[in-house]
Amino acid sequence: MAPVRISERDFQRLLPGFQLPKRARKTKNSTTENPVREAGRAWLEYHGCDVIRNNTAAGWLFPYVKGKATFHSHEGRFIRFGKPGSADLLAISPSGRWVEAEAKSEDGSQSPEQIDRQQEVERRGGVYVLFRSVGDLEARKREILATDW
Numbered sequence: 001m002a003p004v005r006i007s008e009r010d011f012q013r014l015l016p017g018f019q020l021p022k023r024a025r026k027t028k029n030s031t032t033e034n035p036v037r038e039a040g041r042a043w044l045e046y047h048g049c050d051v052i053r054n055n056t057a058a059g060w061l062f063p064y065v066k067g068k069a070t071f072h073s074h075e076g077r078f079i080r081f082g083k084p085g086s087a088d089l090l091a092i093s094p095s096g097r098w099v100e101a102e103a104k105s106e107d108g109s110q111s112p113e114q115i116d117r118q119q120e121v122e123r124r125g126g127v128y129v130l131f132r133s134v135g136d137l138e139a140r141k142r143e144i145l146a147t148d149w
Contacts (some may be wrong), residue, residue, distance in 0.1 A: 036132060037088050037103035043134050047145055048094040056082030085113030095147040098126035106132055125149065
């Protein structure tokens, strides 16, 4: 089944009055965070971490019938995946320490769910890094790669 993409305007026309969750809307920061996130992933992998790119989102899944998509609200279902607030990059350091790294653009800020997640990871002994450049990861290198945690 091929994915079907529709614009937010068409979505509102098909399901009038339905408000998309704020997280599901495109933000101006998403494109500027991509190179930061990929640089962070490369840095973690270079230092021996096992890294997973983590996505958290929600959206409508519609059936694909006879070569065309059907957009009847009673046929689609709303799905969520990923844990709200979890970081962009999930990693295990070479010594086995849990690391979550959240990429942000220069003017980006954490959501309340991300702040809660950061506190939970740190409470359990993991490392949560909010980074805007590889320099931020480098500054916490000793903590990320620690063998005596």
